[in-house]
């Protein structure tokens with residue numbers, strides 16, 4: 001304590017120099033923490049998005065991830081309801097689980113045959129209630145923008161679907177679905193395209209297929225209807241007619257252009273027809289991301305023991321969404337660069353300050369040595385000054401950073417991130433207990449760095465010859 | 474036993490390629506409980522000699538015994554501890570720590586010698602009293618005159634109760650009146666505390682006060698005059 005006070009007094013001797021050094025430490029701390037908070041916001045925000053969309057783990061047929069994308073028929077999981085039950089009632093897994101829900105992914109062609117347009121889509125069949133539960137995941141306490149808003153499919157008819165805005169544009173559904181930026185769409189009451197004079201309705205073979213399906217709702221002119229064509233388990237074409245209830249922005253253009261979401265039963269009807277329905281994935285969402293490893297281990301054990309007939313694999317969200325890992329390494333690289341840059345600046349500023357101060361106090365150092373202070377004592381004198389400088393600068397820096405972060409987070413400033421089509425709010429994630437360790441870690445590292453920057457000058461001071469130091473003018 | 478004995482001590486400074494012999498073959502005994510003055514022209518080697526006796530520097534030749542102990546073999550740390558317990562220093566430029574008050578400056582050597590708090594307090598109070606600065610205890614050096622600063626420095630030098638106090642031209646930066654007062658104070662304190670004081674000075678007033686007086690010229694002792702002061706009282 002006495003040493004710290006002495007250090008503080010010595011620092012106050014040259015206030016201007018101390019202040020400018022503090023400023024460097026404060027700015028360094030700020031830059032590191034602000035960028036750290038920003039990149040953590042993006043990394044954990046992305047993670048939250050992935051987990052909300054597709055859970056932490058997915059049970060799939062072996063090889064589905066690499067080879068099965070276009071072939072749900074060959075990689076379907078049968079008896080999936082039993083698997084889900086087993087997972088949900090497993091004593092090890094149960095306490096970790098939030099949602100276990102089946103999904104069916106399929107590739108197909110969506111057509112608005114009334115307008116003579118079609119495009120390939122990637123469709124997902126989902127259980128709406130389960131998906132709404134998935135969407136509620138917010139383990140990091142993010143101020144989520146559309147939290148609590150249920151999926152548009154909630155409470156809709158069995159043939160309802162949601163498409164991406166890109167899909168809606170291509171399928172000339174802009175007007176009906178109120179999609180912005182649709183200049184190319186034909187005006188109301190378009191003249192039928194010349195080459196399809198008989199295409200006011202779907203081609204006969206397509207409508208035949210659709211008519212064969214049970215529960216076909218009555219045609220409704222005001223609804224946006226599409227037909228989705230896919231290959232069934234036997235490779236034969238099958239069609240369902242869907243009523244599009246909404247065109248939603250999926251954030252990423254590539255996804256927005258192929259996105260189709262429908263009720264699981266409808267998707268199963270399209271792929272498996274009247275044979276036993278299957279799914280391509282069972283989404284498992286956990287309470288915490290940290291539970292992935294034990295949960296996966298237990299899942300593998302359980303699946304191998306109870307369902308040896310199907311070769312099942314358990315993939316985590318980072319494997320299924322490789323961009324997640326790319327985000328992390330990208331931001332970590334920039335963060336590392338900024339941290340090192342700032343660290344070097346702080347190091348040089350502090351050691352320069354210390355060197356100047358040591359030269360100025362050479363006679364003092366000689367005097368202290370003369371009256372019996374050991375070399376180590378001299379060194380500690382300056383290291384303590386580094387410590388005080390570090391604590392002051394870093395604490396100040398952290399406080400200002402938290403303030404700035406709060407200002408930014410409440411400012412409503414937004415930007416369009418690369419690869420996305422929607423606005424994202426600037427968000428610096430430094431609040432909450434998940435960030436405490438991060439902030440403390442950075443703070444402690446910086447304080448140690450400042451102390452370390454004082455170490456070498458202090459070592460030089462300690463090595464001075466007493467008589468030379470006393471002769472110094 | 475003499476507090477300080479020098480045997481064939483030599484010290485040479487090396488400046489670039491030139492050797493500057495600052496002290497040549499010094500044989501010297503400092504008597505205990507005495508006021509010893511070393512005088513000589515500028516550059517004669519007074520400071521060098523004091524630095525060697527004060528264990529601030531090591532000789533190139535010869536041997537120095539302090540209180541009978543050869544200091545040559547002591548490590549740097551041991552020498553520091555030795556200085557902290559046994560030696561006091563007064564400087565021409567006072568060399569007080571500017572961030573510490575008069576009280577704290579006097580207390581500082583006691584902290585280095587790890588003296589308990591109560592002893593520290595008593596000793597600092599009585600020393601400030603002895604140098605007539607009780608009322609300035611809370612002042613920093615910047616708020617004190619040159620004479621007052623040197624009095625604080627005297628109190629600091631005496632606080633660890635050293636056996637020997639070294640003072641290299643302690644009055645050179647003071648006007649003659651203040652200088653005389655400081656010399657008188659040191660003389661009084663030297664008697665009251667039964668310590669040895671070793672001075673360097675060209676000041677005739679200082680030499681008049683001396684028990685023992687030594688002349689140095691070109692790095693050699695050219696005369697030693699011993700007064701009547703009794704060593705036995707130490």
Ligand SMILES: Nc1ncnc2c1ncn2[C@@H]1O[C@H](COP(=O)(O)OP(=O)(O)OP(=O)(O)O)[C@@H](O)[C@H]1O
Pocket residue numbers: 468486487488493494495513514515516517518519520521522
């Ligand atoms: N660090 C050093 N490097 C080189 N030469 C030195 C050094 N210190 C002292 N000298 C030389 O040693 C000699 C003795 O110096 P010293 O300082 O002991 O003299 P002094 O008697 O104290 O003089 P003054 O009365 O001016 O203080 C001088 O010639 C000086 O130039």
Ligand SMILES: [Mg+2]
Pocket residue numbers: 519520521641
């Ligand atoms: Mg000198």
